[in-house]
Amino acid sequence: MRKCLSCQEMNSEKQELCTNCGTSLSLRRAHTKKSFIQKTPLYQIVLAIVLVVAAFGYIVMQSEYGKEAVAEQFVTALIEQDTSTLHELIVPKDSRITIDKDSLQALLTLIEKNPSLVQTIENSLKEQSDGMFTMRAFGKRLGLFPRYTINPTGYIVEVESPGNETVLSTANSEIGYIKNEGEVAEFGPFLAGIYSIKMTTMIHEETVSEEIQANVFGTDQTINLTFASINEIAQTTKNLHIQETAVINKVVAEKEIEKDPTTTIYNDYFILPKSADMYLKASDLKGLSKSDLRLARNEIYARYGYVFKSKELQSYFGSQTWYSPNESYNGSLTEWEKYNVDLIQSKE
Structure with missing residues (x-):
């Protein structure tokens, strides 16, 4: 039965109008729905709206600034060589690592010459494993959501100075200075990349320079730099100095013998001073005569x-x-001494 809201007359379920007063019986349903809304507290409605908006906002923030989104943005920037995006995304935990035009160009040169590294970097970011780059939370967005950034591994370059007053530099800045020949120094840390590094040093009062393309990346975070041309110049100069010393000693000895044939000349001289301590290279023997080699x-x-x-x-x-x-020495040698004997003999 359906009750008329106007006159309270009872009507059958099929009737649309009241038999007593003619009022539409459908108004009852609208009134019931309106009553339900009126009875629902306002704060519950507001809370529901806030929750929906927050959920939507979280989904949007995750799609734009979540870990996966940041990783994708970073990889895309590497591929497209977008230095502006890279500068924004790369935030080193180690403040000594400089992120500027030169370091980003070195990174992009590395990627250009080794394109397979992009996939390696992408995998390490997704798997959150150690590599050239890792993900870290740095600050908040809107005071609520984590701000994810790319943290680079810092690489140290190690250099042994072949001369005195050695200066290392890039095109736009000086990297470091080493005062004395033979000293080993470390510089950095650097962002992974291929850097043009120039060495300028003094070898026997002569200034020599060499520029190399240094590959600063890999599993080992300490990279040893070798300046082959300068090292060869240093070794050749050293050998010439040894020969000059030998000639001078020989001349002095001959003059002493001419003065007094019975005089025995003593000196403290090694032709190859390092032959007992390390493996020699063929370049160490340059400039030596067969007699000197013997x-x-x-x-x-x-x-x-x-x-x-x-x-x-x-x-x-x-x-x-x-x-x-x-008299009791039996002729035994270390492995490097045996190697050096064979090397010298091959050149005699």
Whole structure:
């Protein structure tokens, strides 16, 4: 039965109009719905709207600034060489790492020459594993949502100075300074990349320079830089100095003998001073005559006091202050000394 809201008359379910007063019975439904809305507290309606807006906002923020979104933006910027986006996304945890035009160009040069690195970087960001770049939360967006940025690995470059007053530099800035020959110094940290690095140094009062393309990246965070041309110049100059010293010593000795044939000349001289301590290179033997090579090979044994059957060799080494004959020495050598003997002999 349907009750008329105007006259309270009861009507059948099928009737649309009241049989007593003619009022539409459908007004009851509209009135019931309106009553429900009026009975619902306002704060519940507002809360529901806020929750819907917050959920939508979270979805939008995640799609724009979430971890996956930032990783995708970073990879896209690498591919498109978008330095502006890269500068915004890369925020080093180590404040010593400089993110500027030069370092970003070095990074893009690395990517250009090694395009497969893009996939490696993308995988490491998705898997959140260690690599050239990692993801980290840095600050908040709108005071609520984490701001994700790209944290780069810092690489150290290590250099041994082949001369004195050594300066390392890029096109636009000085990297560092090493005062003395043979000193080893570290510089950095640097953003991964391929950098044009120039070395300028003094070798026997002569200024020499060399520029190399330094690959500053990899699993090892310390990168050793080698300036081959300068090292060769330094070694050649050193060998020439050794030869000049040997000639001077020989001339002095001959003059002393001319003055007094019975005089024995002693000196403290090695043709190859490092032959007992390290593996030699072929370049270490440049400029040595066959006679010098023969003496250099045998001085490895002479250090142990080997007694030579050759009167010439025994006389030569007997004139060295460091030589002390040892009749019990059996001729044993270290692995690098054996290698050096074979190397020198191959050049004689």
